[in-house]
Amino acid sequence: MRNEKSLEAVTHTHTHTHTHTNRKEKGITLIALIITVIILLILAGVAINFALRRQWHIKRSRVCSR
Secondary structure, three states: OHHHHHHHHHHOOOOOOOOOOOHHHHHHHHHHHHHHHHHHHHHHHHHHHHHHHHHHHHHHHHHHHO
């Protein structure tokens, strides 16, 4: 009898889907979204800084070459 229960527990599969979400799942999603936005803002800041410095170096080299 015990072996049948343990075998049944192992072979049981979930065929239904959950339509509700827990607050914990929503919270993790919100945290992931916030972290993603922060990372994108940091990358954008670095890219803009790089572009502005490069533009400044180009202008400086043009002035020095004259």
